[in-house]
Amino acid sequence: MSSFLDSMLARAKADKQTIVLAEGDDERTLAAAEAILADDVANLVILGDEASIRASSYKLDGAQIIDPRTSELHDKLAEAFLELRRAKGMTPEKADETLNDVLYFGVMMVKLGLADGMVAGACHATGDVLRPSLQVLKTAPGVKLVSSFFVMVVPDCTLGHAGTFVFSDCGLEVQPDAERLAHIAVMSAKSFESLIGAEPRVAMLSHSTYGSAKNDDSAKVVEATALAKELAPELALDGELQLDAAIIPEVGAAKAPTSPVAGKANVLVFPDIDAGNIGYKLVQRLAKAEAYGPVTQGIAAPVNDLSRGCTADDIVGVIAITAVQAQAKKAQEAR
Numbered sequence: 001m002s003s004f005l006d007s008m009l010a011r012a013k014a015d016k017q018t019i020v021l022a023e024g025d026d027e028r029t030l031a032a033a034e035a036i037l038a039d040d041v042a043n044l045v046i047l048g049d050e051a052s053i054r055a056s057s058y059k060l061d062g063a064q065i066i067d068p069r070t071s072e073l074h075d076k077l078a079e080a081f082l083e084l085r086r087a088k089g090m091t092p093e094k095a096d097e098t099l100n101d102v103l104y105f106g107v108m109m110v111k112l113g114l115a116d117g118m119v120a121g122a123c124h125a126t127g128d129v130l131r132p133s134l135q136v137l138k139t140a141p142g143v144k145l146v147s148s149f150f151v152m153v154v155p156d157c158t159l160g161h162a163g164t165f166v167f168s169d170c171g172l173e174v175q176p177d178a179e180r181l182a183h184i185a186v187m188s189a190k191s192f193e194s195l196i197g198a199e200p201r202v203a204m205l206s207h208s209t210y211g212s213a214k215n216d217d218s219a220k221v222v223e224a225t226a227l228a229k230e231l232a233p234e235l236a237l238d239g240e241l242q243l244d245a246a247i248i249p250e251v252g253a254a255k256a257p258t259s260p261v262a263g264k265a266n267v268l269v270f271p272d273i274d275a276g277n278i279g280y281k282l283v284q285r286l287a288k289a290e291a292y293g294p295v296t297q298g299i300a301a302p303v304n305d306l307s308r309g310c311t312a313d314d315i316v317g318v319i320a321i322t323a324v325q326a327q328a329k330k331a332q333e334a335r
């Protein structure tokens with residue numbers, strides 16, 4: 001187990017949160033639930049067909065198992081959902097039907113304070129997982145844009161933060177313009193600090209370093225870098241940088257000798273979702289990195305996604321991260 005995962009599990013256990021696992025019909029989710037319950041990491045609500053979940057071979061003692069179609073909570077959640085979405089054309093009939101969906105049911109549990117966060121995505125596509133939370137929970141106070149990141153833990157690696165990186169946005173914002181990319185960078189630095197507990201060093205990635213190529217794509221990253229510096233002048237953030245200049249000290253020194261970040265970046269901001277999604281999967285599959293996410297940043301309460309290619313261990317990690325984000329939200333609200 002990586003020290004990152006160890007740390008997430010220990011932090012989650014220290015103040016147990018209630019997390020909804022919306023995909024109780026998925027084997028890996030049930031295996032992860034068993035591990036979380038055995039280690040006393042979080043309280044769990046598991047959604048799905050109650051009879052088949054109870055008939056599974058996994059030990060799920062202590063978890064609440066709820067079938068949205070038959071739950072006594074169904075009508076209450078549907079009414080609250082109708083009120084939230086009435087102005088968007090929601091009708092009582094559609095709300096009633098929508099709350100049969102495990103993803104909407106789970107998000108509404110979080111909205112009404114019946115749970116602290118939700119994890120899904122092992123068998124649903126990202127858009128389907130995140131749309132309900134964006135519609136219902138909305139952005140956190142003071143936040144303009146929800147985006148997502150992966151925590152990548154690369155084995156036997158001294159780069160980044162001893163092999164640990166935040167990669168963003170690999171999952172949500174499809175073609176961010178310069179302004180959105182700047183927000184993603186600043187939010188990702190905060191996420192790095194809060195989860196990894198070290199100083200973020202943010203690289204705005206491109207196919208160009210300090211003007212080595214000049215075109216619309218590199219210009220977008222140059223503009224995003226300037227905007228991010230305006231938004232958070234205290235941050236160690238720089239761009240535009242190629243990947244090698246961002247993380248390899250000798251290359252950084254050669255290509256961007258004056259950069260405060262080159263050669264030692266630990267937060268990698270990709271210019272769009274193609275680069276980010278392909279990039280994280282390359283590192284996960286070829287370097288055998290642990291990949292936790294897509295974790296969201298900026299939603300009013302934590303709802304996190306998974307890749308459909310995830311393992312039960314990946315789900316354990318994302319559940320622990322969700323619990324840590326829920327703790328942070330409560331701490332923020334108490335201030």
Ligand SMILES: CC(C)(COP(=O)(O)OP(=O)(O)OC[C@H]1O[C@@H](n2cnc3c(N)ncnc32)[C@H](O)[C@@H]1OP(=O)(O)O)[C@@H](O)C(=O)NCCC(=O)NCCS
Binds near residue numbers: 170172
């Ligand atoms: C997440 C995603 C589904 C949202 O977009 P969408 O389905 O087109 O939905 P809409 O644009 O109708 O937005 C739905 C709601 O979310 C809100 N929203 C969308 N993106 C948002 C963002 N980045 N931050 C905050 N709110 C957002 C909208 O304002 C809207 O709210 P409303 O319904 O109350 O008006 C879309 O960005 C997406 O598909 N992203 C890529 C996911 C993906 O395929 N990833 C690859 C694999 S990881």
Ligand SMILES: CC(=O)OP(=O)(O)O
Binds near residue numbers: 171277307308309
């Ligand atoms: C994050 C991601 O790429 O998700 P999926 O593999 O489910 O498309």
